[in-house]
Every structure is written in structure tokens, then in C-alpha cells.
Amino acid sequence: MKYMLMIYRDEAAFAPGQTSGAHSGSYIAYADALKAAGVFVGGDRLQPSSTASTLRAGDGAPEILDGPYADTKEQFGGFYIIDVPDLDAALQWAARCPAVGQGAVEVRPMWVV
Amino acid sequence: MGATRRDRQAGEAAEQVARHSYGKLVAYLSARTRDIAGAEDALSEAFAAALAQWDADGIPANPEGWLLTVARRRMIDTARQRETRAGAADHLKLLADELREAGDGSDIPDERLRLMFACAHPAIDRQIRSPLILQTVLGFDAATIAGCYLVSPVTMGQRLVRAKTKIKQAGIAFRLPERAEMPERLDAVLEAIYAAFTEGWSDPAGTEQRRRELAHEALWLGRLVARLLPGEPEVLGLLALMLHLEARRCARRDHQGGYVPLDDQDPSKWDAMLIGEAEDILLGASHMGRIGRYQLEGAVQSAHAIRRFGRPPDWTVLATLYDALLTITGSPVVAINRAMVIAEARSPEEGLSVLCGVENDPRLSRYQPYWAARAELLARCGQAAAADQAYACAIRLEPDPSVRRFLQDRRERLPTASAVQPHARKLTFP
Numbered sequence: 001m002k003y004m005l006m007i008y009r010d011e012a013a014f015a016p017g018q019t020s021g022a023h024s025g026s027y028i029a030y031a032d033a034l035k036a037a038g039v040f041v042g043g044d045r046l047q048p049s050s051t052a053s054t055l056r057a058g059d060g061a062p063e064i065l066d067g068p069y070a071d072t073k074e075q076f077g078g079f080y081i082i083d084v085p086d087l088d089a090a091l092q093w094a095a096r097c098p099a100v101g102q103g104a105v106e107v108r109p110m111w112v113v
Numbered sequence: 114m115g116a117t118r119r120d121r122q123a124g125e126a127a128e129q130v131a132r133h134s135y136g137k138l139v140a141y142l143s144a145r146t147r148d149i150a151g152a153e154d155a156l157s158e159a160f161a162a163a164l165a166q167w168d169a170d171g172i173p174a175n176p177e178g179w180l181l182t183v184a185r186r187r188m189i190d191t192a193r194q195r196e197t198r199a200g201a202a203d204h205l206k207l208l209a210d211e212l213r214e215a216g217d218g219s220d221i222p223d224e225r226l227r228l229m230f231a232c233a234h235p236a237i238d239r240q241i242r243s244p245l246i247l248q249t250v251l252g253f254d255a256a257t258i259a260g261c262y263l264v265s266p267v268t269m270g271q272r273l274v275r276a277k278t279k280i281k282q283a284g285i286a287f288r289l290p291e292r293a294e295m296p297e298r299l300d301a302v303l304e305a306i307y308a309a310f311t312e313g314w315s316d317p318a319g320t321e322q323r324r325r326e327l328a329h330e331a332l333w334l335g336r337l338v339a340r341l342l343p344g345e346p347e348v349l350g351l352l353a354l355m356l357h358l359e360a361r362r363c364a365r366r367d368h369q370g371g372y373v374p375l376d377d378q379d380p381s382k383w384d385a386m387l388i389g390e391a392e393d394i395l396l397g398a399s400h401m402g403r404i405g406r407y408q409l410e411g412a413v414q415s416a417h418a419i420r421r422f423g424r425p426p427d428w429t430v431l432a433t434l435y436d437a438l439l440t441i442t443g444s445p446v447v448a449i450n451r452a453m454v455i456a457e458a459r460s461p462e463e464g465l466s467v468l469c470g471v472e473n474d475p476r477l478s479r480y481q482p483y484w485a486a487r488a489e490l491l492a493r494c495g496q497a498a499a500a501d502q503a504y505a506c507a508i509r510l511e512p513d514p515s516v517r518r519f520l521q522d523r524r525e526r527l528p529t530a531s532a533v534q535p536h537a538r539k540l541t542f543p
Contacts (some may be wrong), residue, residue: 001284086286087236109283 002083002110003090008074009103011048026098043080074103123167130176136250140224144287149249149277159184225250226341227287233301234285241276243308251330261312261327303351306334310355349398350408356391357414360384372519380420388418409438428458445474449486461493481510497527
């Protein structure tokens with residue numbers, strides 16, 4: 001089954017230019033581990049939510065808003081897609097994600113078409 | 114006449130299989146696809162077919178296998194109808210594999226334990242784990258479960274559907290936890306079973322048949338897990354705990370339906386057979402050399418059960434047991450009981466000071482047993498005015514009318530301010 005691991009974290013602690021985050025050693029090592037185990041499907045880090053634009057359905061044309069979908073302290077900041085046998089395996093991988101110590105990781109199965 | 118008897122026999126045979134094999138069939142039918150709702154639907158259609166066909170052709174030699182075969186065909190038919198969708202192909206393959214392996218169903222592998230671990234998975238909402246096990250393993254319908262848990266049947270139905278959908282869609286596998294995760298995962302299963310028991314136990318008058326049955330079903334589940342998972346002392350600990358409590362069912366109310374606290378119960382009304390069974394089980398658990406929460410709680414009840422054999426409980430031993438329980442659980446409920454036991458083992462004043470140590474826990478402000486314990490200890494320390502206030506809080510929070518009457522009676526017996534003296538009677542909360 002394919003799962004997306006969605007990383008939510010406090011952006012204040014991850015200002016651009018800081019060495020922590022997706023390009024830090026721990027994330028590189030994590031991605032390497034996913035690849036070595038043959039479960040890595042994809043993944044990327046996102047720019048901060050201040051760069052986001054959100055389209056919302058209105059009466060006529062969708063309204064374009066400056067900013068992320070929800071203005072919360074912890075923001076969606078990156079993701080991995082992994083292919084593993086079941087939720088327990090996905091949760092075990094999520095627990096090893098460096099983001100767990102910094103915020104939250106939501107684990108969700110991908111829709112099977 | 115003959116047809117009527119046959120009709121009845123078919124019904125009885127189906128009911129018999131339902132009682133003994135329902136969970137086994139659901140577990141087996143859904144183990145690979147994780148489609149519990151699909152398995153339940155197919156099985157209920159198979160039971161309907163059984164009533165009609167067994168009535169006409171007689172009861173088959175292997176009713177369980179018959180039901181399994183019919184239900185499995187039904188599941189394959191349903192999957193075929195969705196065949197246009199690519200996802201159904203895998204589903205169909207799983208079912209076909211199963212059909213090949215299981216043969217005539219005469220020896221159905223018991224997947225109930227794996228099913229219970231899936232129902233009590235940490236990714237499933239804690240509140241719904243117990244109802245989910247009652248439904249999938251025992252076949253309770255949503256309305257019956259809703260009645261036990263005092264929520265509307267619609268709400269309970271929705272929660273159960275949601276949980277089953279999550280197991281299927283999120284990929285919660287039916288598997289036994291590995292050694293390292295076993296204690297935590299097993300604890301969730303035991304907690305779900307104990308939750309069912311305490312729901313059934315919370316109707317001490319036993320007037321509500323449904324609730325009393327819930328306690329019996331929880332005992333049945335406890336025995337099942339003990340059989341399927343030998344070598345896990347905590348399973349035995351829970352079983353012993355439930356048996357000890359069950360042994361006292363008849364003694365918890367007087368003839369007028371009034372509440373009788375443990376220390377005032379007539380031990381001759383306790384069921385010595387159940388106590389004996391609980392003691393044997395607890396002894397077996399202790400030989401495995403791994404202590405845990407349920408074994409300690411079982412041991413607490415065992416220490417009280419000694420009254421059945423004419424001896425008083427050893428309050429010092431009880432205090433030690435509660436020390437250990439508090440260390441393991443950190444539970445404020447345990448802390449309250451520990452204070453009551455210390456009041457017996459040492460003095461009411463010491464008990465009260467231990468209780469005051471937890472009074473800042475925000476969880477306790479709306480917890481009836483805390484206020485009742487506090488009132489009791491204050492009264493025994495001669496602080497009648499403070500005790501009066503604490504009783505008022507306890508009475509306000511207590512939903513059970515007979516316990517409320519009991520507390521009111523205690524409150525009325527408090528000495529007036531002019532004649533303050535330590536209260537002689539004692540009260541503990543097991």
C-alpha cells in the first residue's frame with residue numbers, strides 16, 4: 001500500500017537559510033534509508049507557507065487568497081510517499097522521520113484507483 | 114408438526130453456530146481483505162440462507178463450514194460486481210486464495226485474536242475499541258451496544274462503520290504484534306475487554322439484563338484471549354480481576370436495592386467457585402514472573418476475597434499493592450483507593466494527607482469517588498463541616514440513585530458541629 005507521510009511543523013523554527021529541515025543530514029539519511037529499504041516512492045520539501053496562494057470556491061470564479069489553506073502554528077512543510085505492506089509498517093517509518101521530534105507527521109493511505 | 118420442529122431445529126442450530134463461531138467466521142472472512150463490514154454482510158446473508166435451507170434439507174454435518182462457504186461465495190460475488198474497478202482484482206485474488214486454502218472449512222483457522230488486535234489498534238479511537246470488539250467478535254448489533262454505552266444507536270452505528278472503514282482503507286493488518294510491541298498492544302486489547310466488563314458492572318442491581326450480559330461476554334472474551342495467548346500473565350490477571358468482581362455481584366445490593374460498599378458486604382454471598390477460579394488463575398500468572406497492572410488489580414481483589422474464608426484483609430499488603438499499582442499506572446483513581454487503604458493500614462489522618470496529595474489533579478474535580486473518599490476520610494478525622502461539603506459534591510456527581518441514597522444517608526449521619534467525634538464506620542472503594 002502507498003502512504004503519504006505529511007510533515008507539519010512550526011515554521012518559525014525553520015526559517016529559510018537555516019541548516020535544519022529537508023536538506024539537513026538527518027533528512028538526507030532518512031531518505032537514504034527509505035531508498036535502501038526499497039519503500040521510497042517520492043518526497044519533497046515545500047517553501048514556507050508565506051509563499052502559498054490558496055484558491056477557494058466562491059459564488060463565481062474561485063477567489064485567490066494570499067497564504068496557506070489554514071493559518072495554524074504548525075504548517076504543512078513537506079512529504080514522503082512510501083510503499084509498504086500495511087499501516088504498522090508505515091507508522092514505523094513515520095516514527096523514524098526526523099520531523100517527528102519537531103512537529104507532527106500525518107500518515108494517510110493513498111487512494112487506490 | 115414435524116415441519117415446525119424442523120423449523121425450530123434449523124433456527125436453534127443457526128443460533129448455536131452464531132454463538133460459538135460468529136467471531137471466528139468474521140475474523141477468518143476478513144483477515145486478508147480487512148473488509149470487516151463486507152464479511153459481516155456476507156455472513157448475515159449466509160445465516161439467512163441457512164435458516165431457509167436447513168429447514169428444508171436438514172442441518173448439514175458441518176454447519177460452520179456450510180456458513181463459511183456460502184458467505185465466501187457471497188463475498189466473491191460482491192467483489193465480481195465491482196470487477197470493472199482495478200482495485201477489485203486484488204481483492205478477488207485474495208478471496209480466491211482463501212477459498213483454495215480453506216477447503217471445506219472443517220478446520221477454520223482462528224483469527225479472532227488478530228481481529229481483536231486490529232480493533233484495538235492504536236490508530237483506532239480508544240472509545241470505539243471495546244464496542245468494535247463486541248460487534249465483530251460477538252456479533253452484537255449497533256443498537257444493543259448503543260444501549261450498553263448510553264449513546265444513540267445512530268451515533269454508535271456511525272462510529273462503528275467509521276472504525277471498520279479505517280481498518281480497511283488505512284491498511285490496519287490483522288496480525289499479532291511482535292515481541293517488543295506486545296505489552297503495549299496487548300494492554301489495549303485488555304483495556305477494551307475490561308471496558309466492556311465495567312460497562313456491564315456499572316449496573317450493580319443487575320436489573321438491566323443487557324448490561325449484566327455484557328459483563329459475562331467480557332469474561333468470555335477474557336477466557337478466549339487467555340486460551341489463544343497462553344503465556345501472557347496480564348491476560349490471566351485481567352481474567353482473575355473480572356472473576357473476583359463477578360463473584361460479588363449478588364452482594365452489592367441489599368434487599369431494598371440499596372447500595373452496599375465492599376467492606377459492608379456479606380462475604381457469604383460471594384461466589385466461592387468464582388473466587389477459587391480467580392485464585393488459581395492468579396497463581397498461574399504469578400509463576401510467569403512478569404508483574405503488571407491487571408495482576409496487581411487481581412491481587413487487590415484477592416486480598417479482599419479472603420473475607421469469604423473468615424479472615425480479615427491484610428491492609429498492609431493492600432497498601433503495598435496500591436503503591437506498586439500507582440507506580441505503574443500513575444492513575445488518580447488508584448491514588449484515591451491507595452489513600453483509603455492507607456487510612457485502614459495506618460490512620461485516617463495519614464489517608465487524608467495522602468488524598469490531599471492528589472487534590473490538585475484537574476481530572477478529580479468531577480469524579481464522584483474522589484469526593485466520596487474525601488468526605489469519608491474527613492468524617493473519620495472529625496472534620497464534620499468539611500465532610501458535609503464533600504458529600505454534597507459526591508451526591509451531585511453520582512448518577513446512580515441507590516449510591517446517591519447511600520451517600521445521603523452517610524451525610525445525614527455526620528455529627529453536628531456541637532458534637533464532633535470521629536466517625537466509626539469505614540468505607541472503601543475497590
